[in-house]
Amino acid sequence: MTDQPLVSGPDPEIDEYALGALQDKGPIAPPRSQWHDVWQQFKHHKGAMFGGGFLIFITLFVLIGPYIWTLDAQKLDIRAKDMRPIWTLLWDSEAKAAWGHPFGTDQLGRDLLATMIKGGRASMAVGWAAMVLALLIGTFVGVVAGYFRRADFWLMRFTDLVLSLPILPLLLVAVTLFRQPLRANFGPETGMFILIVGVVGITSWMQTARIVRGDILALKEREFILAARSIGTKNSKIIMRHLLPNVISPITVSATLGLATAIITESALSFLGVGFPSDFPTWGKLLADAVQRMEQFPERVMLPGVAISLTVLSVNYLGDGLRDALDPRIRGR
Numbered sequence: 001m002t003d004q005p006l007v008s009g010p011d012p013e014i015d016e017y018a019l020g021a022l023q024d025k026g027p028i029a030p031p032r033s034q035w036h037d038v039w040q041q042f043k044h045h046k047g048a049m050f051g052g053g054f055l056i057f058i059t060l061f062v063l064i065g066p067y068i069w070t071l072d073a074q075k076l077d078i079r080a081k082d083m084r085p086i087w088t089l090l091w092d093s094e095a096k097a098a099w100g101h102p103f104g105t106d107q108l109g110r111d112l113l114a115t116m117i118k119g120g121r122a123s124m125a126v127g128w129a130a131m132v133l134a135l136l137i138g139t140f141v142g143v144v145a146g147y148f149r150r151a152d153f154w155l156m157r158f159t160d161l162v163l164s165l166p167i168l169p170l171l172l173v174a175v176t177l178f179r180q181p182l183r184a185n186f187g188p189e190t191g192m193f194i195l196i197v198g199v200v201g202i203t204s205w206m207q208t209a210r211i212v213r214g215d216i217l218a219l220k221e222r223e224f225i226l227a228a229r230s231i232g233t234k235n236s237k238i239i240m241r242h243l244l245p246n247v248i249s250p251i252t253v254s255a256t257l258g259l260a261t262a263i264i265t266e267s268a269l270s271f272l273g274v275g276f277p278s279d280f281p282t283w284g285k286l287l288a289d290a291v292q293r294m295e296q297f298p299e300r301v302m303l304p305g306v307a308i309s310l311t312v313l314s315v316n317y318l319g320d321g322l323r324d325a326l327d328p329r330i331r332g333r
Contacts, residue, residue: 016069048321051314065117073118075111119281122189130262138208146216174199175274188277208254215247249326256319260312
């Protein structure tokens with residue numbers, strides 16, 4: 001019997017596979033970033049895509065609209081009063097309509113398309129400014145309450161107190177008390193803008209504070225925060241470098257919801273007649289002016305009402321999509 005070697009020779013198939021694996025077949029694709037995964041999740045949310053698209057459209061509509069449709073929103077033309085929109089010609093051939101006023105005119109002859117653009121600019125400006133103010137206050141209160149244990153009790157009890165207050169009567173009282181001093185110092189329009197933004201922002205920060213506080217309470221016990229404390233990092237640097245970047249997601253979602261709340265609140269104040277001056281159009285003011293003659297001219301109620309409803313609906317859908325896209329558990333990571 002011949003002796004068999006204990007170790008067999010190299011297998012040519014295995015050597016060929018190993019050499020092929022070691023060969024450089026080109027650059028390796030870079031890993032996908034987090035924001036790429038966020039976009040991939042976001043674009044699959046049809047409601048969020050609609051909301052983002054419509055919000056961009058309405059923002060551009062009120063910003064660029066005055067440069068395209070150059071009619072003055074406050075110009076009176078009695079000879080062209082009470083014109084109907086051009087689409088009413090489809091079912092009423094005797095309607096008084098003109099292509100120069102595609103949305104029609106009001107009882108004083110003011111062009112409704114121009115007033116919709118100017119009113120939308122005022123409503124959106126109030127909404128964005130009040131949202132930013134509420135976001136700053138809510139984030140500050142939430143971070144301080146969540147990170148500093150001594151301040152947590154008092155800040156949260158104050159938040160609960162503000163939440164228990166009836167917001168609409170509080171808004172009406174604040175507007176009544178501070179309207180005349182602000183008008184005297186800043187003018188009728190600028191003074192009311194400052195007042196409405198301040199009142200809406202100060203009464204809309206509580207939800208953001210609670211959300212941020214909950215996330216800060218969970219994050220401050222994580223290992224990287226404990227490591228930063230162990231090497232003597234100041235609290236301000238821990239908050240700015242480690243905590244705030246990790247609560248961007250809930251803050252972004254809260255911002256979208258706060259924008260919708262601010263637009264609705266401003267529209268309600270204008271509808272009740274305690275907002276901007278009577279000759280300054282906003283969507284809520286246009287809605288209030290149209291109620292008296294809504295049976296003869298229903299489109300005057302529909303135009304600002306549909307604009308408010310679609311804007312708020314788009315913002316809510318955008319917030320839902322951002323919440324799903326920014327949550328790593330929903331993205332499957």
